[in-house]
Amino acid sequence: MSRRTPRNALDRLRTPRGFHGFLKTASVCALIAGLLSPFSPAVAADATTADGAAAHQAAEDHCGGRCSDVLPPGQNGNATLAQILLNQAFGTQPAHADDQLGPYANLASGYPALTDDKINTFFNDASFGVPADQVASTVRPAGRDDVTIVRDKKTGVPHITGTTRYGTEFGAGYAAAQDRLWLMDLFRHVGRGQLTPFAGGAPANQGLEQQFWRSAPYTEAELQTQMENAAAAAGERGEQALADVDAYVAGINAYIDASDKGRYFPGEYVLTGHKDAITNAGTIEHFKPTDLVALASVIGSLFGSGGGGEVANALSLLAAQEKYGVAEGTKVWESFRQRNDPEAVLTVHDGSFPYLPRPEDPQGRALPDAGSVEQEPLVHDRTGGAATANATGASATAARTTVTSARRGMSNALVVSGEHTESGHPIAVFGPQTGYFAPQLLMLQEIQGPGLSARGASFAGLSMYVELGRGQDYAWSATTSGQDIIDTYAVELCQDDHHYLYRGTCTPMEKVERKNAWKPTVADGTAAGSYTMRVWRTKYGPVEYRATVGGKKVAYTTLRSSFLHEADSIIGFQMLNDPDYLTGPQRFQSAVQHINFTFNWFYADSEHTAYYNSGDNPVRAGGVDAEFPVWARPAHEWQDWDPAANTARYTPASAHPGSLDQDYYISWNNKQAKDYTTAPWGNGPVHRGNLLDDRVRKLVADGGVTRAALVKAMTEAGLADLRAEDVLPDLLKVIGDAPVTDPVAAAAVDRLEEWVAAGSLRTETSRGSKKYAHADAIRILDAWWPLLVKAEFEPGLGSDLYTALTRNLPVDESPSAAHGPTGAHAGSAFQYGWWSYVDKDIRAVLGEPVRGPLARAYCGDGDLAACRDTLVSTLKEAAGRTAAQVYPGDDNCAAGDQWCVDSVIHRTLGGIKHGATSWQNRPTYQQVVEFTSHR
Template sequence: MSRIAALAAAAFALSAAPAAADDYAATARNIIPSGQYGSVPPAPGADAQALMYDGLTPLFDQVTDADLLSKFKSEQFGLGEDGPGTVEAIPRAGVTVVRDRFNVPHITGGSRDDVTWAMGWILGEDRGLLLAQARDAARLAAIDAPNIDAFGLVVDLKQFTPTKQVDAIIQRDGDAALKSAGAAGAAVRHDIDVYLEGLNAKLKADGGTRPWTRVDIYAANAITGQIFGQGGGDEARRSEFLSSLRKRYGATKGQGIFDDLSEFDDPDSPATMSKAFPYGKAIGIGKGNAVLDAGSFKPVGPKGLARAASAHPRWTSNFLLVGASRSATGHPLFVGGPQIGYTYPGLTLEADISYPGVQARGATAPGFAGNILIGRGQDYAWSLTSAGSDLIDNYVETLCGGSKTKYVFKGKCLKMGTLDAGTIKGSGRVKFNTTVHGPVTGYAKVGGKTVAVSRKRASYGKDILWQLGFRDLTTGKVNSATALRDAMSTSPFTFNVGYADDRDIAMYSAGKLPKRDPRVDPRLPTKGTGQYEWKGFLSKAQHPFQVNPPSGTLVNWNNRPAPKWGAADDNWSYGSVQRVRMLNDGLAKTPTHTLATVTSAMNAAATQDLRSVALTPVITELLKAAPSPSPRATRMLAILNEWRAGGSSRLDRDLDGVIDAGPGPAIWDAFYPRLAKVALPIKGLDALIGKDSGTASDFTDGGFWYIEKDLERLNGAKLKQPFNMRYCGNGQKAKCAAAVWKALDAVPGDPDALRVDATKERIAFRPGLLPTTIRFTNRPSGIQQVISFSGHRPR
């Protein structure tokens, strides 16, 4: 009883006290739509943040200061306006946990160990269901089980039972990685052990029988990296596509088309930074490359799950950083967060932590032992976007000895290793071969001869090193933009890190990125004979990094981080149009900004249709070159222009189940597939870039960037680097215009009567445990911060 009384007194003191004296934030707000709760059935109020989040959507570009207070909750340290709090009794002396009205835990400890232990306890309490479902599947990410989407197993509620061999490998690699990091690695290892004590104490209290181990923590970091922190590894399929192009169009033209479509280094592609950072060089089919015969690659894996690498990775998240020179307050403005989908329980959860010398708050995640993933310290904030830079390569292994399990490496015939990983219930055994490069993902043919294809990931076995930088961010060791770069240069995963304090904005693009043999084109598989291995890794100075650019902004929506930065082989979307354009257009409307106007730019772009924004004026100009085939085609073009003039939004403000804009969205939805067919008639491309150019892909698929660039050239626009080939109408403007008119005229129905069912675009929280749905919006979901600082610790 005395302990409960003491906790109650502490809770009262926290709820009554003002923000800590060393909190330098002038404004600090955030929102996590999935919320803090994780129980089933969902607790009352589990959708409170989802409803606030949904309330911002219909405001479009008219967000006010008052809206920041009502549509985001506080991210100040301590309970503040979100009190009074409820004390939570936990079985560790020296730490106090108080829950606010959103169930967010405010953790105060006498030491880092106190707080780390409590974060483990809270993880078990708030994400016990997620932990139970994900812990074993995450191991498949850690070992790079070929052609299996580990997170897909989690969402689909599929059960995986690992073998002891898998755990031994993950334990060995994770421990070795931390040992290689010296004192910093030892500190993370200590944090993990303390975190596990707290987590296992909670699981035991709830009747759990299988304690978590370091292996689980290593695997949790690996699956996060697999979802959001890697790029490349699709060279095999891309080379098959090249083979088909060369066969269909001839070697020279086929190569020219491949060079156009791969968008490796397009100077017309929008970049976040103004400073160039060269990475990679496209040389064609290099001496160190192997090109697979078209249609020959056969992936390995359990029946029903075996598939080639994803054609369209999860490139998500955005941040808008506005520098002091364009801020009404004279201090930088920060609006940003990760887009990690919408799930319940959420993949992230929040923590506000305090112990002597340290204060931090933001989103954490399973495997983050005492650390904040995205959030803020006393005088700085940070966020991430997936960079998708190229840290994975396919190697073509020459087979020998008349066997599919023997291969040539450095002049010797070696036997492949075998890994029996375990069983996926309902799908079968996960068992695969390995080479010196990594898991064998499948078999194919080169010049009619069978070869094996393996996968080498630069971050393999080093996943846990991702925690090093976040430990520095959480503990306040980062006190400048340069210190941010130093901290995040340890990341094995590839992310763009946005940063702001009271003076500077900055971005650093992280990842363990290999330097390739100059005889290897990074877009194609590498010969695995041992002659063309990696030549080390990029240094910290070679990674994109910029502070306070001349434009006064750093804006990223998974677009190219810097000029000259080569795209990963699985990313063919670094074209002349990317969705970051909508964010930049929003910021360009105002020379001087407030947090409300920056949030307005983000929120408007979240419901805009990029096809309407980018393609409508280009097509309108093009169609002047040929007569309209019908009055209804003319009317449809007029409707498309009316929609663009009105903002190109897909909003359903009145919740009547129909997009407010009228027929415009419906016309574009029906028109785009027809347009793509006539403007980009390249067979097999859809399999690599996806067919859906709209909301289902959040405007990242479908190839609209190719169409825009090709048609702009026909319209006479000056491009920094035109395509090698002509596509629509074979470069004849009138012919192209006539084909596009015909495609528009083929949209069925009365143009003025067409509508889009907005209910089909509403967002549901997977896998369906939370019944609440929200309007379509394309904005940060793991956490979104709206923050600015007016002061700083002594520098």
């Protein structure tokens, strides 16, 4: 990201042109009107503080005080104009905007002394209910007598209790709008590809709407039909889901009306020109059920849609075949792809779950002719806007840094069966990594009503049910699984570029357009502008690329099983919240089978643990290799595929990785089970999941696991440098094969060996020091890794193949790697990199056994002495690089400030910003649970 490019429209408030420019130009009257606004968005005019405890009697709770959770920065994601101005001018925070950030961040330094009784120093008590002396406010939304919203003093989390189902869901919608109205509004526009008319034409806004709309270019009618079809397929539960959505939306709209009348709506509406700070002119549009489908399409795209990438795979395969010939090139490519690596860490320890094995005789491949692939243009007719000559590139860059920080955010789970715990009850420490945003994409709530009893986190705008959390006597969570539910088809063109052969008939493509125009806003320094987004859709999905195959003109389309089915998962979440339905681990597995997005699901109660991998996995035609584009012909279509409804035959539940009461489970987006081929590259012997597996396996072997011990294991893994812990020892072993005579290299070796001996952690010298222990060693490895990978592999692969493979899998993703797939200050690290390739290659050079080796030797062509020379020379070069060279400055950090460049900074999606915290590789929302009894 350019240092001069704000991450999104609202982030411009942090720049001289944005916020300070606003202070210079805004009328004094407008500022006074905002500063005198009498209400905060979290406490509406119909709030009371009396009888709060009586209004919220706790539901049956079997956790015995041993359930905890945390979600930074804080529950309150709405801020009035006055609060935004004060935050930007003086750094003040609205109530409950950042009160979970400090405890969350402090675990990184406080975990070594952690005991069970200190867990809630770093987490919230996640028991049901609010003690009488902890009630901060009680609201009967819109004056209803069938629901109350009680907020606690410590965190401001809403505890929603209803006597009717409608009232309960109405309260959930009202509470969601209290806490996240601006964010919900932002993302319903993102899901429709209409962010720029709503929030301005900043490059990040353009990029966000483009990136999501390309994969889900729905019409309003299709959004409505998706909701209706999902409900119709589920009978009575579907009817209930529709009723829940209607009540939830009514609650959102009731808050919009109340906040508009009371003038305590989010201040971003003023900054983006939707409301006038003086006259209150302007409107905040009411929500409707289809908005929830648009929101669901964004969330599903970010976290639950594994697969795709077939065109990139084809390009790297062709590069390998060009380098080595077809047979040898294919072997080389497969060794880097690691579809089913025998050394990969697994979530399910026993059994085989074959999915998408490599066919012996692939059928229907449609590999592009060399040099023919061009991405389908999305943007047309651009006028005005931000530096028009560079607007598209800036949009893409800004969007990547925002979106990938969420999409590549890495959830994790650690679950230990009662057989190995001190109490005899299972223990779980788990949660999703959804990136760090202000306000946060997730929000906390407790919801109690007829057929509903849960506390936990939900995506803002989709919180009619708790999506990740705990029930009366069970808890559940998820990690992104990424198995392949997306395929690329080569549709042969006929007549012109916008007709294609569908089952032998020349058929017109469907043109779907979104014409967006925006005006300058206070929060957006760009000029007025407009453009048209255009997607051509076929029955095989939207067009992504154009190419030729064997000289024939084709369009490459992307077909995913969740396309036109963004709302289907609502039934599974409804079941997870229903205490009458969810009575044990088998019912849990049954519930998540109704979720069509690609997730790993984990469960714990007082007696049992469970795991299940969800998603609609289409059954491919025989002989089709899902790694590459295939011809769009009946023989290669998904089995029983209905193009009108986009339904097909899906693999049965028994074929999905699943397990009950395994000794322990870990997941950090690693390989699920033996023979289960997933879409992401990088599932080899060195994976971030090893950092969890090594620690939890030792705890289980020792026995007597406690909540504190499992939290410690999670935290230490989240502070470890994967390269240093799992690869660096072998690199040093190669270097140590002979004396290191160069003084610079020898000193670097000493620093690295000391760091490895101390545990390979990226931790501060002391809490708040903002200086790393072993800072030199960390700097050296950060500089060395990309140098050694390039020197190790590029000579043997050649520049073209090396470059092609790095497009499939980046070489590095350290915390400071702004150039990496996650972007700077994102927290998550070490998911995607060449650690496994280096590990296999170096072990082979050392003569150690390697299962599933690379097809060729690379470091020194397999010669130990030559490999050592490569490592020593690149190490010397890395050691000579200054901190300022390794850690370039950005908008937040001075060049050379190692701690700051690593630090986690919440990306602003609104007007409130938060300070940086020390790096840790950890879920955004996290639970610690140990149930003591069962219904």
